[in-house]
Amino acid sequence: MEIPAKYDPSQTESKWYEYWLNNGFFHSEPNEKKAYTVVIPPPNVTGVLHMGHMLNNTIQDVLVRRARMLGKNACWVPGTDHASIATEAKVVAKLKEEGIDKSNISRDEFLKHAWEWKEKHGGIILEQLRKLGASCDWERTSFTMDPMLSKAVINTFVYFYNKGLIYRGVRMVNWDPEGQTAVSDEEVIHRDTPSTLYYIKYYISDNGTPSQSYIIIATTRPETIMADSAVCIHPDDERYLNLKGKKVLIPLINKEIPIIEDSYVSMDFGTGCLKITPAHDINDYEIGLRHNLPVTDILDNYARLNENAQILVGEDRFSARKAIENMLNESGYLIKKEQYNSQIGYSERTNAVIEPRLSLQWFMKMSEIAKPALDVVMEDKIRLIPDKYRNTYRHWMESVKDWCISRQLWWGQQIPAWYLPDGRLVVAADSGSALTLAKEMVPQITLDELRQDPDVLDTWFSSWLWPISVFDPEKPGFPEREANRELSYYYPTDDLVTAPEILFFWVARMIIAGNEFCSDIPFKNVYLTGTVRDKLGRKMSKSLGNSPDPVKLMESYGADGVRVGMLLCSSAGNDILYDDSQVEQGRNFSNKIWNAYRLVKGWERDPDATIPEHSAVAVNWFDNLLSQSIETINDHFEKFRLSDALMTLYKLFWDDFCAWYLELIKPQFGKRIDLVTYNSTLQFFDKLLRMLHPFIPFITEELWQNIYEREDGESIMISQMPVAASWSEKTISSFNLSKSAIVNVRSIRQSKGISPKEELTLFVKGDLSPDMYCIVKRMANISNVCDISSKEEGMSGASFMSETTEFFVPLAGLTDVNEELKKIESELKHLEGFLKTVNSKLSNEKFISSAPPTVVENELKKRSDAGIKIEKLNQLKQELKK
């Protein structure tokens, strides 16, 4: 069989993905096996794959594939999120391009467009995940606005409303003028933004006309002065004592407003004199409440000045700010301007500057319901990985505020509240039940007279049900109802892999929902991935153009290569600084595996040959090492140290298997291999492939299918993960000593310019087990390993020590005695320093008495070892000096 020297992933990846799909390996049904469940953090339905998804889903796939191979019934549920704001914004933009204005079409028409858009663009991301190798159960693909899932959302709303946890009220909310909707506190991102502090004169009112005297206020928002309800000073501010009880006039519109006192004002900021604009600032709103101030809202939905402003009506808030500045300046009200950096809130979705705005919204009471969700994390029933997020989680859960759940959008689940003509409302799962409820209030009312609340629910109000509703959409809203078969089998899910940014948005709320409806946690472990950044540590973003296209990346390096590249440098919770060299390393690893396979499969077998001694030793060593490594890897997985698990495998395969094992058993040129060695090697290879499979699914399948004859329908992905047998520490350490001897001999060759082809003799004194001689001979091209006692006096050559074993390589005429002495001297110096620190410990009585016995023992061993070495080195030195 001709196998090309370079592995070409494009030849194998799609082939095997098809094969897996066709055989239904990804699909899970409840059965007698233990379930292992993961629900995907549903990406935005209109999203495209970015590097963050790659990392996140690679991790999930590794966990899922491994669980499957460990004999569990693994189920990874994929799906997408309707992402109301983001999707609606995209649809609005698309309609605009077609010349359609959202405000000119009906809700139904708009939704039709939105669904069309979803059908066309939704799920691209899921297609891309297939390229990555994601072993999702595609038959279970869900969407947060699937009819059943939407029903679950509605039922949940009704349930919490009836429980008294959902209420409607006028509150100050974060208004996104671009998205035309309220957003939750969590969706507001505060950024340090350079702005200007304007100092403006407010004249003291003399019965409605300006007097000579004035005060100066400082504001960053001069365009809102028309909405001022008061000017506020600190009650203790001595500068303004004479102003108490007076009134001032708003510049330009000459509206009279009172001067009030409130200790909220800081005397040392600005002028100590604050304008109060209850409609457009949350603090001002609260002060307004305390002082019973009227609220004047001068902005419309688009954050343009409205009639209440009296001037500049229709102007956008930012252009109005400019205009007002000019007007104030021209009429002498503007005293000065100052550059000032302030924290401005931006909408996470649209990046518009958030406008604090008073409006009527739906809210969910959180504090009570959050308590149990805090407890399960504090009690470690749910593990956060890494656990540094426990603190953050607690902090948030303890200071949780009510959740604004209504959005002034059309794309999403419409709030199931119906208004009677008299303004009263009923909440019910559908219009029929709503009518029934309404009739209890107004018996002769008809459905036509009821008007449903036009708002939709926050997207997170649907995704918090995700781990429940993908299995049993009937359950949310009905905690008393028994879970269906699927839910009781798959729930609680096992691991959730997600980003720390949505710990509260999503994770915390899923815990709340899980507790409420299933009286159980929704998952056991939450693995929080870091952010993928570029080499310079910058977040990857479209505007910076620093994000590679994941699909192209997979095309050039193979999905396997990309997966390895991403995982090698990503410990949980740590950001990963992405660089092409990482996926290159991943690709190289695939190639290494490929070539190891070429080597092994190219050997001709000799059925009559017996196993050579060195092969027998190698097989035994590698067998032990394999078991040891399995244990190490299991341990890494237990701690969710995926990159360590992968690195262990990487070294096991590359260094131990290829560089040592295969080099050892490789038949000499023109020779054939014996069957025992050959078969052992294939078995090792098979095991290694299985261990590697969760990380690099494609190439491992390709080779696994070839290594032995396989039936159709067999696959590495449903094979068993190798388990550790008992292994001997001694076998491994004894081999390590011979390795060390070999490396030393090679190093001597390199430094002395001796060809690897030239045979050398090696003298040994110490612990090198005789059965390792054949290893050393073969790997270091040694003709004879002799006991050092047979060494001739005064023989010239190079010596070295490994652990406490002394080695000597005779090199006639090739050694410089002084150089050798120098080497020994420096080694001695090092050892003596070492011995000194060990001795200082051992001579310290407090150490002996207070350190644990094992530590003391170890120090004693260190001392004796160092002593042996020093003695041997001194002997060598003496000999050389002769």
Add this chain to the structure above:
RNA sequence: GGGAGCAUAGCUCAGUUGGUUUAGAGCAUCUGCCUUACAAGCAGAGGGUCGGGGGUUCGAUUCCCUCUGCUCCCACCA
């Protein structure tokens, strides 16, 4: 403004309740090799007073304090 975290080799990071041969890995670097699996490779080597300072301890990369420098989260002093 409040809180949390990080600082170890050129880079990315391990270092598991303070002791494991006076700090490890991968990558990168350097040297020698086209050795019949692989130059996307092989063999070998160098490289760190564990951010600075102080303290606790028999012993500190590990615990405490402080300084410096980053990062993140929370928080609308206009």
